């Protein structure tokens with residue numbers, strides 16, 4: 213009996229102590245929770261906290277809207293609603309492309325930073341990266357050194373409608389054989405390869421032909437093909453790709469339904485402005 | 495000037511390449527060199543006051559159209575379906591072939607062409623006509639050039655919306 217009473221009183225004591233400890237330990241938290249509760253329940257208090265943040269964001273968007281979203285929005289609005297989905301996609305494609313590129317570049321930068329921080333400073337990060345790159349892309353380091361000497365030249369650029377193979381515009385450094393026919397045959401090859409290796413949505417991206425490399429960049433209802441002479445590093449390939457996206461965003465008309473001389477001249481002038489210079493100089 | 499894609503299709507050996515060459519270069523050869531893949535060439539023609547830049551795709555013939563890479567058909571404004579008047583096998587699948595084409599390229603202007611007319615007498619031609627699953631639009635000879643120009647001109651008019 214005494215035993216039990218003693219037990220009871222000791223557990224009561226423990227409980228009391230526990231309560232004390234709790235209140236000491238959680239004192240700060242409790243004060244904080246109370247403060248948050250107060251703020252949440254009292255609208256005007258909440259507004260005081262949140263408004264500046266919201267206002268700041270709104271102001272930022274207001275100030276930077278044109279810069280951030282101006283171009284695509286302008287062009288999207290320009291397109292009348294009843295017009296085809298195709299036109300809309302022609303506008304969105306390069307923008308999407310840019311976003312993906314930026315994302316990939318960012319990821320690469322992160323990777324590079326990570327490698328840099330892990331590798332001891334005895335090795336230059338450039339050398340290491342170079343070696344990694346050449347392992348991944350199958351180019352030997354010496355090739356990469358050599359490629360600095362033999363600079364690539366963009367010889368010809370063709371903008372070609374998908375499937376029909378009709379030439380939408382072109383740029384070239386020298387007079388070439390009939391461009392309409394080249395555009396048609398290129399498209400036939402591309403269609404054939406893509407049909408023959410019917411893998412999920414895979415598209416032909418590079419044809420090597422003698423001293424030429426023909427790069428192909430796909431957009432929604434057209435594709436651009438670039439003939440390059442000289443050797444081409446991954447970095448330079450990337451620069452071309454970037455330029456093409458920029459070109460598509462800024463110079464390509466959205467409506468490609470009717471292909472006439474006027475449209476072809478317009479696109480060719482755009483190409484001239486973009487590619488009649490050395491795009492590889494930093 | 496407007497550019498447009500026109501495709502030649504039909505069974506092998508019916509004379510697609512021969513029509514292509516007759517139209518483009520006014521030449522003909524008895525030798526049969528089967529087409530591998532596809533050949534693209536072009537010709538600018540005048541229709542009334544308009545010019546039309548025709549990109550002509552001469553595609554290798556197959557026994558059935560679904561063997562032809564399907565993207566060759568896409569975005570064609572005109573398709574010339576050729577059969578050989580002397581070989582019933584080349585027009586026996588006409589109905590399903592035309593259906594296939596119209597499915598692949600909705601709204602495309604199609605010309606159904608009976609070729610090698612020079613090998614038939616008037617009576618023989620009438621007999622073949624009565625056996626065709628769908629009436630042909632025109633009968634040509636790539637050898638003599640008969641109706642070849644007319645075929646392409648009338649297709650061009652159709653593409654430009656100048657004729658039904």
Ligand SMILES: Nc1nc2c(ncn2[C@@H]2O[C@H](COP(=O)(O)OP(=O)(O)OP(=O)(O)O)[C@@H](O)[C@H]2O)c(=O)[nH]1
Nearest residue numbers: 506507508509510511512524526529555610636637
């Ligand atoms: N007599 C005569 N022979 C013709 C005519 N058109 C074509 N030929 C002959 O028929 C054969 C086949 O002609 P092609 O033009 O190569 O046939 P194709 O349809 O292009 O054949 P593929 O490329 O294999 O699909 C050749 O020997 C031609 O000379 C024609 O109008 N009259």
Ligand SMILES: [Mg+2]
Nearest residue numbers: 510511528529
């Ligand atoms: Mg042929």
